[in-house]
Amino acid sequence: MVMIRPFKAYRPRKDVAHKVAALPYDVMDSDEAREIVKDNMYSFLHIDKAEVDLPKTIDIYDRRVYEKAKENLKSFIENGILIEDSKSILYIYRLIMDRRVQTGIVACSSIDDYLTNNIKKHEKTREDKELDRINHVNICGAHTGPIFLTYRDKEEINKLVEEITSEEPNVDFLAEDGVEHIVWCVSNKDRINTLVSLFKEVPCTYIADGHHRAASAVKVGELRRDLVRSYKGDEEFNYFLSVLFPSSDLKIMDYNRVVKDLNGLTANELLEKVKEKFDVEKAYGSFKPREKHVFGMYLNKEWYKIRAKEDTFQDTVLEALDVSILQNNLLCPILGINDPRTDKRIDFVGGIRGLKELERLGDKYNGVAFALYPTTIDELMNIADNGEVMPPKSTWFEPKLRSGLFIHKLD
Structure with missing residues (x-):
C-alpha cells in the first residue's frame, strides 16, 4: 500500500514559470550555476544553489549558503514570484523530450513508507551529500526539489491521468533545452480521493532518482518528530515532495x-x-x-x-x-x-x-x-525488490525534472 496525499504547493507565477524552473542542483557545479543565473533573477538556482549569490570563495557547505537559500525563498514568496495554492490538491506533471512523453503525479509521499521500505531504494547514499540536503531542507523549512519515484503501471491510474490531461493545462512552457513542461492542477475532490485510494492498491514505489534528497527529507522529518515528540502524524514534516511516474513512461539512458x-x-x-x-x-x-x-x-x-x-x-x-x-x-x-x-x-x-x-x-x-x-527500468525494480544495491552511477534519467515548479513547505 502506497500513501500519497495532496498539499498546498508554492508554485511560480504563470508568466515567470519558465524562468523560475531550473535543472536539479546536482547536475551542475557552482560555476555553471553562476553563469545560468547571471541574466535570470527568477532562476530557482538562487534557492537550490544559493552560493551563486555569495562570493566565489565560499565553501558550498557553509551555513551562510543555506541561510541565503532561506532568505531567497522568503523573497521569492514575498515578491509574488512563488504563490501558495489556496487548498491542498494534487498535480500532474508532464515532460516531453524528443516526442517521448512521461507523465507523473505530484504529491507528498510518506516518510514512513520510506522507513518501512515501501519506497524501495537501489543506491547507497553518501553522508556528506545527505548532510548538505538535510541542512538545506531544515533551514529553508521546505522541500525544494521533488524526489523522482516510479511504480509498476496500474491501468485505473493511467486512465484517470489521461482524462485529466485531456483538459486545458495550468502551465505549459518549452525550456531552453527543448523539453516541454506541462502542469495540471487536480483540485476536484473526487479525483483527488480516487487517486489517493488507487495508490493504496499499489504495492510499493521505487526511487528512480533522488536517493540523497529522499534520505535527507526523511531525516529532517525524524529530527522534527524528535523536537515535537508528541507529533500527530499529519504534520507536513511527515511527508516529502515527490513525482510518481508509471514505469512504462520512463527511459534510462546509458x-x-x-x-x-x-x-x-x-x-x-x-x-x-x-x-x-x-x-x-x-x-x-x-x-x-x-x-x-x-x-x-x-x-x-x-x-x-x-x-x-x-x-x-x-x-x-x-x-x-x-x-x-x-x-x-x-x-x-x-x-x-x-x-x-x-x-x-x-x-x-x-x-x-x-x-x-x-x-x-x-x-x-x-x-x-x-x-x-543502459540499465533497464525492470532491472532497477527487480534489484530493489531483492533488497540489493546497484553499483554507483548505474542509471541516467532524461528528461530531468525541473526544480521550482512545486515547493512543499514544512512550516
Whole structure:
C-alpha cells in the first residue's frame, strides 16, 4: 500500500514559470550555476544553489549558503514570484523530450513508507551529500526539489491521468533545452480521493532518482518528530515532495565511464589484459553498444567493441548488470578502480552528452573511456525488490525534472 496525499504547493507565477524552473542542483557545479543565473533573477538556482549569490570563495557547505537559500525563498514568496495554492490538491506533471512523453503525479509521499521500505531504494547514499540536503531542507523549512519515484503501471491510474490531461493545462512552457513542461492542477475532490485510494492498491514505489534528497527529507522529518515528540502524524514534516511516474513512461539512458589513466599500463598491455575476460574487436568509427554485455572502449584515439565472455558474471540480476560486469572484470582488477564511489581517477558521463564527450575526456586524460548499454527500468525494480544495491552511477534519467515548479513547505 502506497500513501500519497495532496498539499498546498508554492508554485511560480504563470508568466515567470519558465524562468523560475531550473535543472536539479546536482547536475551542475557552482560555476555553471553562476553563469545560468547571471541574466535570470527568477532562476530557482538562487534557492537550490544559493552560493551563486555569495562570493566565489565560499565553501558550498557553509551555513551562510543555506541561510541565503532561506532568505531567497522568503523573497521569492514575498515578491509574488512563488504563490501558495489556496487548498491542498494534487498535480500532474508532464515532460516531453524528443516526442517521448512521461507523465507523473505530484504529491507528498510518506516518510514512513520510506522507513518501512515501501519506497524501495537501489543506491547507497553518501553522508556528506545527505548532510548538505538535510541542512538545506531544515533551514529553508521546505522541500525544494521533488524526489523522482516510479511504480509498476496500474491501468485505473493511467486512465484517470489521461482524462485529466485531456483538459486545458495550468502551465505549459518549452525550456531552453527543448523539453516541454506541462502542469495540471487536480483540485476536484473526487479525483483527488480516487487517486489517493488507487495508490493504496499499489504495492510499493521505487526511487528512480533522488536517493540523497529522499534520505535527507526523511531525516529532517525524524529530527522534527524528535523536537515535537508528541507529533500527530499529519504534520507536513511527515511527508516529502515527490513525482510518481508509471514505469512504462520512463527511459534510462546509458551512464558511461572515463578512467583518467591506464593504471601504469601501456595501451597494448591494457588490451591484452582486457582480452582475458572480453572478446575484443576493433571498431571503425565510434561505437555505441546496442545490446547487453557489449561495451564500447575508447583507447588511444581508437574505438573497440568488447563483449563479455560467459564466465565473467553470475546469472543474477545484479551480477548480470553491465555496470557490474565492467566494474568486476575490468575497472577493478585491471585499472585499479576499487571503489568507484570515491575514487578520483574515474569520471561518470551521462549518455545525453554523447560519445564525442567520451572521446574528448579520453584524449584529455590520455586514459580510457567506456560506453555502456543502459540499465533497464525492470532491472532497477527487480534489484530493489531483492533488497540489493546497484553499483554507483548505474542509471541516467532524461528528461530531468525541473526544480521550482512545486515547493512543499514544512512550516
